[in-house]
Amino acid sequence: MNPARWPTSGYEQHPRIEPFGTDGTVSVALMNAPAHLADERDVWVAGYWGWNWWYEFSPVRSLNSTHLILAKPAAPVRASARFALVNVAAGLDAPGKFYIDKADARIYVVASSNEAKDTPSIPVVDTLIRITKAENITFENIAFEKSIGSTIVAEGSRRLVFRECYVGQSGTFGLLIDGGIDNRVERCVIDDTGYGGISISGGDLNTLTPSGHVIENCRISHFGVVLPSYQPGVRIAGVGVTVSSNEIFQAPHSGIIFFGNDHRILGNVLHDVVLDSEDAGAIYGGRNWTYQGNVIASNFLYDITNRIGSALIRGIYLDDQLSGTTVTNNVFVNVDEAILIGGGRDNLVEGNLGLHSRSSLIRVDARGLGWQANMVAPGGLLWKSLQVGLQRSNALAKKYSGFSTILTDSPGAPIGNRLVHNFSDKVPVVRYTDAAARYIVESESTTVHVDVERFPASLSTEPSVSSGIEETRRNIAATISNIASLPFRAKAN
Numbered sequence: 001m002n003p004a005r006w007p008t009s010g011y012e013q014h015p016r017i018e019p020f021g022t023d024g025t026v027s028v029a030l031m032n033a034p035a036h037l038a039d040e041r042d043v044w045v046a047g048y049w050g051w052n053w054w055y056e057f058s059p060v061r062s063l064n065s066t067h068l069i070l071a072k073p074a075a076p077v078r079a080s081a082r083f084a085l086v087n088v089a090a091g092l093d094a095p096g097k098f099y100i101d102k103a104d105a106r107i108y109v110v111a112s113s114n115e116a117k118d119t120p121s122i123p124v125v126d127t128l129i130r131i132t133k134a135e136n137i138t139f140e141n142i143a144f145e146k147s148i149g150s151t152i153v154a155e156g157s158r159r160l161v162f163r164e165c166y167v168g169q170s171g172t173f174g175l176l177i178d179g180g181i182d183n184r185v186e187r188c189v190i191d192d193t194g195y196g197g198i199s200i201s202g203g204d205l206n207t208l209t210p211s212g213h214v215i216e217n218c219r220i221s222h223f224g225v226v227l228p229s230y231q232p233g234v235r236i237a238g239v240g241v242t243v244s245s246n247e248i249f250q251a252p253h254s255g256i257i258f259f260g261n262d263h264r265i266l267g268n269v270l271h272d273v274v275l276d277s278e279d280a281g282a283i284y285g286g287r288n289w290t291y292q293g294n295v296i297a298s299n300f301l302y303d304i305t306n307r308i309g310s311a312l313i314r315g316i317y318l319d320d321q322l323s324g325t326t327v328t329n330n331v332f333v334n335v336d337e338a339i340l341i342g343g344g345r346d347n348l349v350e351g352n353l354g355l356h357s358r359s360s361l362i363r364v365d366a367r368g369l370g371w372q373a374n375m376v377a378p379g380g381l382l383w384k385s386l387q388v389g390l391q392r393s394n395a396l397a398k399k400y401s402g403f404s405t406i407l408t409d410s411p412g413a414p415i416g417n418r419l420v421h422n423f424s425d426k427v428p429v430v431r432y433t434d435a436a437a438r439y440i441v442e443s444e445s446t447t448v449h450v451d452v453e454r455f456p457a458s459l460s461t462e463p464s465v466s467s468g469i470e471e472t473r474r475n476i477a478a479t480i481s482n483i484a485s486l487p488f489r490a491k492a493n
């Protein structure tokens with residue numbers, strides 16, 4: 001079910017923004033609004049006011065058929081903004097929609113023919129299960145569904161196992177695992193969540209002790225339903241989380257977002273994500289020099305293209321000078337731009353294959369020497385995060401080569417990136433800005449002619465493609481077969 005809205009689908013675009021009020025409000029001229037909007041009450045406004053990767057919603061201050069007044073958004077308002085009015089009674093025009101009348105304490109629903117036969121149900125609890133400092137518990141073959149907040153919350157627990165479960169119809173996260181060690185989510189279906197699918201953190205950033213958490217062989221889809229930006233299928237934080245052999249799809253923004261160190265993102269299938277965003281990635285991390293040692297390997301990413309505007313969609317996005325990441329043996333099919341190194345250093349990109357990309361397989365820039373120079377200067381965002389890491393412990397400097405010299409060896413320059421033995425079928429393997437060119441170490445990359453409609457059915461014989469790609473093909477075929485046999489899979493169809 002979705003809230004009734006105007007427009008009934010999509011967004012009103014290119015609004016005329018009038019001067020900001022002295023009371024901190026914004027007035028928006030409504031160019032195509034119906035007259036009945038003047039009669040609406042308890043309306044919210046939601047959309048992308050500044051960037052197509054930053055979604056905001058807030059109550060409407062005042063509304064009539066010609067003007068909308070709201071509190072000034074956090075993002076700078078731009079002429080190309082997209083927005084919608086939510087909880088509009090007149091928008092109850094099709095099955096699957098609802099309207100909340102706060103004054104009368106009623107909910108109005110337009111049910112489908114199938115739904116009309118069933119007894120309506122509304123979640124009344126915030127969380128179905130909350131687990132705190134528990135150990136050695138297994139949840140198996142259970143459906144957990146319908147919560148106002150996160151459906152399952154586990155805090156500071158050890159060796160919990162969620163196996164062959166369904167978690168869905170969640171107001172915020174499906175599963176939220178905060179801290180602890182050696183917790184596992186395996187062969188589960190996570191579907192229809194207001195925020196992200198799974199949020200998982202653990203390990204010790206001071207000592208770089210890994211959490212041992214594992215998410216594997218899960219099917220995670222239809223997340224970000226309520227808040228569609230920066231609410232991924234899997235959100236990783238801390239140290240040493242493994243996310244492997246999952247299918248992640250059908251979402252407005254990223255599939256996986258990672259923070260921290262020594263995570264392993266292996267053998268996953270991601271497709272049809274970043275459906276309603278720009279300047280975003282299916283697998284995304286960034287904005288901290290201390291987040292090193294992460295490995296993204298043997299994943300299959302396909303059909304990840306821009307649906308709303310310019311081509312700023314990436315498969316793997318190492319944003320804002322993220323460094324020390326290994327990206328190997330991944331396959332990309334119909335991905336606008338497969339891999340972006342956004343000014344970082346000491347990244348290894350090796351043995352990746354791109355088919356039917358729009359731009360290039362790999363792009364490298366030197367933003368730390370240009371428009372992000374303020375972030376690396378004393379007092380800047382990256383400079384501060386590095387100081388925090390150095391003050392926290394000496395584990396980072398001991399483990400990651402080049403870490404201790406970032407501030408003395410041309411900070412902001414994309415030093416030490418190695419691009420080795422990568423392949424593309426139609427577009428250039430590597431594209432880089434002029435400022436980045438002198439720092440790039442590239443070898444053995446080539447354009448290949450691979451006759452394939454959809455990986456991983458079979459790759460034509462191509463002797464120059466690395467053996468790692470063939471191993472990826474076999475692993476991904478096994479992942480797809482395994483996902484197809486999951487219990488509760490039909491609940492998410």
